[in-house]
Amino acid sequence: MIISCDDPELSPSQEPDALEAEGCSVSSTYYSESIEQHSTSSELHSPTLRDYQAILKKYWGYDDFRGIQRDIIESIGSGHDTLGLMPTGGGKSITFQVPALAQEGVCVVITPLIALMKDQVMHLKKLGIRAAAIYAGLTHEEILVTLENCVFGGIKILYVSPERLGSDLFKVKLGHMKVSFITVDEAHCISQWGYDFRPSYLKIADIRKIKPEVPVLALTATATPQVVEDIQDKLSLNPKPASFNVFRMSFERKNLAYIVQTSTDKHTDLVELLEHSIGSAIVYVRSRRRSKEIADLLNENNLNATFYHAGLDSTTKDVRQKDWQADRIRIMVATNAFGMGIDKPDVRMVIHIDCPDSLEAYFQEAGRAGRDGRPSKAILLYNNSDERKLQKRIADNYPDKEYIRKVYDHLAYFYQVGIGSGAGYTFEFDVDKFCRAFKHFPIQVYSALNILTNCGYISYTEETENKARVMFLIGRNDFYKLENLTELENELIIVLLRNYGGLFTDYNYIDESFIAQQIGLTLPQTYFVFQALDKRHILHFIPSKKTPYITYTQRREDGDKLIIPPVVYEERKQQYAERIEQIISYAKNSHICRSRQLLKYFGEEKSTDCGICDVCTNFEPADDEKKSAEECILALLNDRQKHHIRELRQLNLERKALDKALEHLLYEEIISIDGAYLSME
Numbered sequence: 039m040i041i042s043c044d045d046p047e048l049s050p051s052q053e054p055d056a057l058e059a060e061g062c063s064v065s066s067t068y069y070s071e072s073i074e075q076h077s078t079s080s081e082l083h084s085p086t087l088r089d090y091q092a093i094l095k096k097y098w099g100y101d102d103f104r105g106i107q108r109d110i111i112e113s114i115g116s117g118h119d120t121l122g123l124m125p126t127g128g129g130k131s132i133t134f135q136v137p138a139l140a141q142e143g144v145c146v147v148i149t150p151l152i153a154l155m156k157d158q159v160m161h162l163k164k165l166g167i168r169a170a171a172i173y174a175g176l177t178h179e180e181i182l183v184t185l186e187n188c189v190f191g192g193i194k195i196l197y198v199s200p201e202r203l204g205s206d207l208f209k210v211k212l213g214h215m216k217v218s219f220i221t222v223d224e225a226h227c228i229s230q231w232g233y234d235f236r237p238s239y240l241k242i243a244d245i246r247k248i249k250p251e252v253p254v255l256a257l258t259a260t261a262t263p264q265v266v267e268d269i270q271d272k273l274s275l276n277p278k279p280a281s282f283n284v285f286r287m288s289f290e291r292k293n294l295a296y297i298v299q300t301s302t303d304k305h306t307d308l309v310e311l312l313e314h315s316i317g318s319a320i321v322y323v324r325s326r327r328r329s330k331e332i333a334d335l336l337n338e339n340n341l342n343a344t345f346y347h348a349g350l351d352s353t354t355k356d357v358r359q360k361d362w363q364a365d366r367i368r369i370m371v372a373t374n375a376f377g378m379g380i381d382k383p384d385v386r387m388v389i390h391i392d393c394p395d396s397l398e399a400y401f402q403e404a405g406r407a408g409r410d411g412r413p414s415k416a417i418l419l420y421n422n423s424d425e426r427k428l429q430k431r432i433a434d435n436y437p438d439k440e441y442i443r444k445v446y447d448h449l450a451y452f453y454q455v456g457i458g459s460g461a462g463y464t465f466e467f468d469v470d471k472f473c474r475a476f477k478h479f480p481i482q483v484y485s486a487l488n489i490l491t492n493c494g495y496i497s498y499t500e501e502t503e504n505k506a507r508v509m510f511l512i513g514r515n516d517f518y519k520l521e522n523l524t525e526l527e528n529e530l531i532i533v534l535l536r537n538y539g540g541l542f543t544d545y546n547y548i549d550e551s552f553i554a555q556q557i558g559l560t561l562p563q564t565y566f567v568f569q570a571l572d573k574r575h576i577l578h579f580i581p582s583k584k585t586p587y588i589t590y591t592q593r594r595e596d597g598d599k600l601i602i603p604p605v606v607y608e609e610r611k612q613q614y615a616e617r618i619e620q621i622i623s624y625a626k627n628s629h630i631c632r633s634r635q636l637l638k639y640f641g642e643e644k645s646t647d648c649g650i651c652d653v654c655t656n657f658e659p660a661d662d663e664k665k666s667a668e669e670c671i672l673a674l675l676n677d678r679q680k681h682h683i684r685e686l687r688q689l690n691l692e693r694k695a696l697d698k699a700l701e702h703l704l705y706e707e708i709i710s711i712d713g714a715y716l717s718m719e
């Protein structure tokens with residue numbers, strides 16, 4: 039267990055606040071001159087459409103912008119607060135990356151998705167654009183170096199996770215930065231009405247106060263009308279009237295058929311759906327364990343599948359994602375961790391075997407099918423037990439307040455934080471160990487941690503994988519002075535210098551397995567060499583690590599004295615319950631076009647029947663057809679034995695009629711189902 043402020047390597051005796059303050063004062067005096075130079079040379083000209091197009095062509099190779107990209111870019115480029123609503127795949131990142139390059143200074147991008155952040159930084163660097171990121175899990179030194187590079191090092195795009203916005207170090211450095219504009223990605227996270235509210239997003243308002251002259255660009259791929267209004271309110275400098283330019287792309291997806299399929303035996307139906315289709319597919323499930331189970335099931339049925347969830351190590355995730363992307367693997371079975379930042383155009387089918395807990399989440403995940411505009415399907419497998427499961431999630435996500443207080447107290451025993459102390463400390467969080475020690479269940483613990491985070495007592499950051507990082511502590515010219523380097527140490531330094539630039543000025547991510555392979559060592563042996571060099575202060579080596587963190591954002595209270603206000607508990611719970619109701623009613627409403635139901639939810643009132651969803655293409659099986667299907671089923675079950683549901687398929691009945699007959703018999707309790715086995719009551 040490690041106690042620290044920003045730096046997991048820091049010893050507990052060091053005072054973290056003092057470190058931050060020291061870092062700030064040194065650089066604030068040092069860089070003040072260069073700032074003034076910056077500001078005098080700015081505002082000479084504001085970029086024109088031609089400038090933007092030239093940048094687009096130079097870095098991305100496109101001739102022109104798509105959809106509302108141009109409107110958004112021109113709006114933010116001319117200094118207006120701007121809100122862009124673009125569905126996933128609409129080319130959101132171009133709308134801030136292009137104007138960021140056209141203007142002087144740093145574009146600060148706030149986004150909660152650390153994996154996506156790292157991915158974009160890597161991608162931008164490949165294009166030759168100077169980008170950097172700050173998030174939980176970096177050391178204090180790394181953050182300091184990055185921020186100083188922003189103040190005068192020519193960084194154009196700085197990604198920041200919202201938790202970092204509150205740190206004094208960040209605020210002070212931001213004050214010295216020449217900022218072109220602030221981008222708020224996933225802007226719906228700022229709204230308490232949204233499905234993904236993150237209290238740390240409210241800190242963006244403070245950031246705006248530091249840079250009142252800097253415009254803000256808010257982007258989201260999912261927002262109900264209420265949330266759109268709330269985003270503007272929360273981001274505005276003066277509460278009302280909000281002066282945002284709002285650009286909206288229709289969320290309609292003409293090539294995507296939304297289908298809700300009633301399914302009593304989801305496993306069999308899933309296999310059948312995939313057997314009778316071709317092309318790339320994603321199957322979404324609720325839990326990590328289930329992702330593996332379902333992938334196994336598919337493989338047993340000769341369907342080429344793998345699984346993906348946040349708990350896998352990054353190499354495995356990478357390999358699987360690439361295999362799927364390159365069609366070496368057809369089906370990806372995944373939790374909701376899969377999809378962000380993945381842009382595979384030819385996904386033909388997205389199947390939800392478990393129901394997500396909001397239409398926002400459903401729409402985003404379903405929307406990963408058919409980006410290439412060709413006919414595709416988004417299928418939700420649903421039955422009556424889903425409704426009960428969805429209702430249960432309300433209690434899981436909002437355990438009672440006594441329980442939340444108990445978890446808070448147990449955390450303090452776990453980390454030995456006394457009442458009145460702990461403020462600013464960060465701990466690694468091992469949920470299994472915690473649950474074993476205090477006899478908790480992970481689901482409720484996570485819920486309690488999230489609520490405590492929303493109350494502002496702690497900040498819980500989900501597990502993030504940090505790649506290994508290295509920076510040299512000696513100058514390039516000091517290498518020849520080094521004595522007694524072993525052959526391996528020497529070789530490792532050479533491999534580093536050959537493959538990574540900028541190691542003298544900044545921490546760089548390195549690929550340990552690549553380096554191991556280059557020197558011809560195993561991974562643990564390579565580690566050993568790194569540690570030896572670290573000990574001699576030749577370089578600073580931070581091994582890769584995957585871990586969630588808990589930070590005490592306030593000093594520890596007595597659990598009984600915690601204030602859990604309605605705005606983070608009762609109101610949130612109510613909204614969550616409403617979203618659950620909405621998705622249940624979507625699944626059960628089989629008389630309004632699915633596409634229209636979804637678009638209406640997102641505020642598009644005027645839409646037409648899509649003609650391809652299950653409602654639009656539905657035909658009721660004739661009564662006598664249903665009746666004869668019922669008779670066939672009853673005849674089969676008449677022997678009073680249990681029959682696997684698959685046997686029904688061998689009856690050669692029309693599919694829809696069979697489903698309806700089954701549904702009716704179960705509803706009337708004439709027959710019953712136990713797992714995949716049917717029997718007569």
Ligand SMILES: [Zn+2]
Binds near residue numbers: 634651
């Ligand atoms: Zn329709």
